[in-house]
Amino acid sequence: MDQMIAVNPFWEMRDLPFTRVASRMAALNGTCCQNQAALAGQGNGPAAAETASMPEHWQNLSAQLDRNRDTAHQVGWQDEVVHQISQFCGDYFQRLDAGDFKADAQDLYHSWLQMTRADRGIAIVMGEPSLPSQFQVLPDQHEKLITDALDALASQPDYAPDYAHALLLDINGWSSWAAYLRWQARLSGHEEDLLPGLLAIRLAWELAIWRHVQHVGGAIFAELKQRWLKQWDTWPEMLQTHEQSQTTGWRQQTEAESAYQSQMAEKLLTRPENPSSDDQPLKLQAAFCIDVRSEVYRRALEAQNPAIQTLGFAGFFGLPISYRPKGTGFCRPQLPGLLAPALEVTEAEPADSFSRQSLANHSHWSQFSNAGPASFSFIESMGLAGLGRMVRKTFFGKSSDNPVDQLHKGQTEFEIRQNGTLLGAAEKAELAGGILRAMTLTHDFAPTVLLVGHGSSTRNNPHAAGLDCGACGGQTGSVNVRVLAGILNDKDVRAALAKQGISIPSETRFVGALHNTTTDEVECSGDVPDEIRGFLANAGAQARRERALRLGIANESDVDSAIKKRSQDWSEVRPEWGLAGNASFIVAPRSATRHLDLGGRSFLHDYRWREDEGFNILELIMTAPMVVTHWINLQYFMSVTDNLHYGSGNKVLHNVVGGHLGVFEGNGGDLRIGLPLQSVHDGKRWVHEPLRLSVYLAAPREAIAEIAQKHKVVQELIDNDWLYLFRINDEQTSIERLYRNEWQPVATRSSSTGGQSGED
Known part of the structure; x- marks a missing residue:
């Protein structure tokens, strides 16, 4: 949760059409990928998807057995299995994360087996005295367990992978955590896959239950066996039934997406x-993250003066870095989760001892006070002293910034290393030149150029990193912009850049800045003219008034104070709406959108294809930012359509697990993934409309199609309906869609629209 990045929860199934994945997931565990109430704008509440009629889905053995159990007075098998596995995983993965040992799938399984064999409480809780004996005879090796269990339970071996998938979905949170660890290991160039061990644990429960009920005998086992074998025989029919049942829902889904796309085409x-004149000297250039929240602030800033130009670029500003505060053992990535850091950044001077101690204290207390189920145990341990501390923070507390972010404040110089070697001016210039070209910022520099990262300001919010920059690994972009500003202000770097054809005037100064998306304040890390500070303050006030409408506080007498107060209120469950509403990604010159109000729903990336020799920048955009925006879009999509399975539920009930691994909803159950309900629902209606991402590229059709065919991932996203890919022609007179290697006309500017054709 300290490096939270939005992801498509079905990413590993992108080679299949989204509709087929949706029907498969519905058949496996009742997942709903459609929310008709949200699409129709009826605001029927978060239970709409869960109560919608759905054919019967696959039931694992534990769920099958619950049909014969009085779950109103007895603990259900399904709930207890999930609870037992989840409690074990919470302890195991916390110790693994702390570096107490190095695990593999066998170690995971064997650790669980030892714990379960020694646990006498399971028999008491379930009221089944002979159950523990079944764990004693399970194989000690996880591979043998998987083989034995499937031999005993998979009556149709061809469907065993589907059964395994259904079992992992029972503990989807912990399966996702294991998949995350595997992803991180692969980024580092090695393999670490704990999922087979987790599958073995879940299968072990199934095998133990099956043998236990078989040993007890009687009508219950006979009925269970009959239902179980029938389910295997009818699995293909179940899949087909779910696919057919979703036909109407997908038609409504595409109609809603088409309606949004028609509105976008008109705009x-x-x-x-x-149209603004290019002849006017610039007062200010400001490069912002492509984040949809930046669209609102950029529009407000540009409205202050026609001599202000804003740019959109990925929030990590092209720096493939990790940040290691000098004098500490701490290190964190500052780039998208798709990538592994290639460079390490640290301060030229170490932070003071007080700041380093603050970091150590923060780490210690967060691990203790947030360990699940911790909100209650912390007060129980600390007594009245802990209660007093909570009261003081509630009524008199100050901003609770991450101490890591405090270490580099005030720093103007950073050291950048690659494999332990300091980068020189030539290497920095090579890095900076690529970044400036990708930003379309290679000439006509303003006297002041702001590089604006973003972060949030909230309190008592375990999901705070989800409001920070996904392009920075769930951190603020503060480190990135300060480092890049330092590079671009370096005289030696500028001299090397001039040899690349990028001449930065001596009077131009780059300044790192941070956009607080919760309060719409922009803090600059260096001196800027008073006039520019005035522009930033006025833009913030304008943006806050626009956001106040969505927050429901537009009628407050002092909107500015109300919004800032929300950001520091411990009890506020909706300090901001994050990226709710996101629906499109526009890759084009700012001149194509500067005159438009996009409602904070569009990711904006500046791009001029005529300045992109070989279309290398376009390729980078389509394979990195486009994928990241798709991830964000699908996380919000699924957190609305099925918050039960792919959202994290009610944040009021959250307990943090392992200091930062994730949350339980309450004090048990599976580890929750996705967004809290309060991040997508205001208590009366959904604030996020679940639409698949519409991508608009202002580039030649041949270049777009060639890049799509070159990269399998991009081709899969387009052709399997995970997103829509459109092209805007040079004159902004027509839009066409690329789908399965063919271009389809979508919209043409009517003669009544008027206006002039612009650049690119």
Whole structure:
């Protein structure tokens, strides 16, 4: 949760059409990928998807057995299995994360087996005295367990992978955590897959239950066996039934997406009545993250003066870095989860001892006070002293910034190393040149150029990192912008850049800044003219008034104070809406959208294809930012359509597990994934409309199609309906869609639209 990045929860199934994945997931565990109430705007509440009629789905053995159990007065098998595995995983993965040992699938399984064999409480809780004997005879090796269990339970071996998938979905949170560890290991160039061990644990429970009920005998086992064998025989029919049942829902889904795309086409094909002049000298250039929240602030900032130009670029600003505060053993990535850091950044001077101690204290207390189920145990341990501390923080507390972010504040110089070797001016210039070209910022520099990262400001919020920059590994972009500003202000680097054809005027100064998305304040890390500070303050006030409408506080007498107060309120469950509402990704010159109000729903990336020799920048955009925006879009999509399975539920009930691994909803159950309900629902209606991402590229069709065919992942996203890919032509007179290697006309500017054709 300290490096939270939104992801598509079905990423490993992207080679299949989204509709087929949706029907498969519905058949496996009742997942709903459609929310008709949300699409229709009826605001029927978060239970709409769960109560919608759905055919019967696959039931694992534990769930099958619950049909013969009085779960109103007895603990259900399914709930207890999930609870037991989850409690074990919480302890195991916390110790693994702390570095107490190095695990593999066998170690995971064997550790669980030892614990379970020694546990006498399971028999008491379940009221089954002979159950523990079944764990004693399970194989000690996880591979043997998997083989034995499938031999005993998989009556149709061809469907065994589906059964295994259904079992892992019972503990989807911990399966996702194991998959995350595997992803991180692969980024580092090695293999670490704990999922087979986790599958063995879940299968072991199934085998133990089956043998236990078989040993007890009687009508219950006979009925269980009959239902179990029938389910295996009818699995193909179940899949087909779910696919057929979703036909109407997908038609409604595509109709809602088409309606949004029609609105976007009307906007994108409308030229400004009074286009801005390129002859006017610039006062300010400000590069922002492509994050949808930046669209609101950029529009407000540009409205302050026509001599202000804003740019959109990925929030890690092209720096493939990890940040290691000098004098500490701490290190964290500052780039998208798709990538592994290639460089390490640290301060030229170490932080003071007080700041380093603050970091150590923060780490110690967060691990103790947040360990699940911790909110209650912390007060129980600390007594009245802990209660007093909570009261003081509630009524008199100050901003609870992450101490890691405090270490580099005030720093103007950073050291950058690659494999332990300091980068020189030539290497920095090579890095900076690529970044500036990707930003479309290679000439006509303003006297002040702001590099604006972003972060949030909330309290008592385990999901705070989800409001920070996904392009920075769930951190703020503060380190990235300060490092890049330092590089670009370096005289030696500028001299090397001039040899690349990028001449930065001596009077131009780059300044790192941070956009607080919760309060819409921009803090600059260096001196800027008073006039520019005024522009930033006025833009923040304008953006806050726009956001106040969605927050439901537009009628407050002092909107500015109300919004800032929300950001520091421990009890506020909706300090901001994050990226709720995201629906499109526009890759084009800012001139194509500057005159438009996109409602904070669009990711904006500046791009001029005529300045992109070989279309290398376009390729980078389509394989990195486009994938990241798709991840964000699908996480929000699934957190709305099925918050039960792919959201994290009610954040009021959350308990943090292992200091930062994730949350339980309450004090048990599976580890929750996705967004809290309060991040997508205001208590009366959904604030996020679940639409698949619409991508708009202002580039030649041949280049787009060639890149899509070159990269399998991109091709799969387009052709399997995970996103829509559109092209805007040079004159902004038509839009066409790329789908399965063919271009399909979508919209054309009507003669009544008027206006002038613009650049690119």
